[in-house]
Amino acid sequence: MRKFFLIAGPCAIEERDTAFTIANEVKRICDNLGIEYIFKGSYEKANRSKLDSFTGIEKQTALEILKEVSDKLGIDNITDVHESYEPKEISDYVTHLQIPAFLCRQTKLLLAAGESGCTVNIKKGQFLSPEAMKFAVEKVRSTGNDKVWVCERGTTFGYTDLIVDATSIYRMKKLGVPTVMDCTHSVQKPNQTSGITGGDPELIEAIALSAAATGVDGLFLEVHPEPHKAQSDPFTMLQLDRLEPILEKCMKIRKALNY
Template sequence: MRTAQFEIAGIPVGTKEKLLVFAGPCVVENREMLFSTAEGLKKAAETIGFDLIFKASYKKANRSSSGSFTGIGDEAALALLAEVRQTFDLPIVTDIHHPEEAALASKFVDVLQIPAFLCRQTELLEAAGKTGLAVNIKKGQFMAPGDMRLAAEKVAATGNTKILLTERGTSFGYHNLVVDFRGLPQMSALGYPVIFDATHSVQLPSAGQGISSGERQYIQPLARAAVAVGVTGLFFEVHPTPEKALSDSATQLPLSKAEPLLRELQEIFEITKKIQPLI
């Protein structure tokens, strides 16, 4: 099946002409961190030549512990994301968790993201679709790749076919995730652009005494493999100082490492454009 093609703020999606990268910090913590990350990633995108959509959650509704950081306030965080969009001329993606959040967030961003745990929530998917914005649906850790067709159909039923599907690992026993790379072409066969989330895929959910732990050392090899398999794009959470991050500190990519990694992945991407499937 031919992959759907559309645009996000002028960026072609689904053409595979350029590597598409969703990147930014896990959550809006403060203006300084947000802007330094956006500046660094923007520079990398211009230098290397990939398309960048800046990512940050305006709040974190899904945390292991009730004492974990959830955000600086919805309107304050969304206003900062809008400022990043204007200052750096970058499209923005952020998560929503309840149907009523779709209309609010859509005023400030360009892509609405459905968290993995919520990918079957019909009213949430419908509300996101009705905004007319592109919708990135993360595959649940409990979902088979082919079952994402049903999630996408809930958005498409609103008349909005600007849909992306994101792989972020599958539950493998307790406190562990595994990536089955067969799932990438399987989801691509559904007709939607596929993104590989290289940082959430290395999480060890709830393994850190009230927080999620992770294995950052596997970000690079998994991202390499995903690009070689043939995805539309990649998703990274990036932070200037991950050890100080208020969420997902174990798996965010250090900003200083983002450009060299993305340069390498861009080279692999260019090779894949020349390869024709054998079967």
């Protein structure tokens, strides 16, 4: 059985110093708690509402920062991919690829991700049932790549709210692949009239503890030393100094339930 793992980092790679500040602190916490750490940072954000929204720094610079963090800290890393040409192109820089929720049915993208040889973390579409994720898993596995995970990130309810189904992790675990709980995107309030996604980070802890209690294999959290200054998703990221006590509670729950 693999160790409990944490995918964490900034929403998007902003610059080198912030990436290393986050990665060093999260690695310290994970090492102390016996958690496997995977550094997360999007090298490009393709799914923004507004035309002038921040989508990332220069592509090659962002990829090199991702790889440098991974190499210097001796940890795995992960980034989002949006189009089918990307997995092959960036697999030299990352160990894991992430499929955004809106794209979890994109066959060519899933096949290309599988063919890259990287571990593929597929976020469940806000419009799908947990059981429907089996088809996304099958697409990746059809390439001969069995390193596939599924990730819960909330379900659309109305236009500006997401609901997190407490049974989703339990149901997705029946697919026979590791399950992940995205604790930060699940607190989003999308489709705001401002064109910038809102959110309620005070709910992150409740979602993380609930997922730990239902046997999730890993957590996904976007973290930042100063979320209000972040260039992407400032309203949903967890402030970095709040991470450790949440993870401590999660590990106590896992120990009490013998996970």
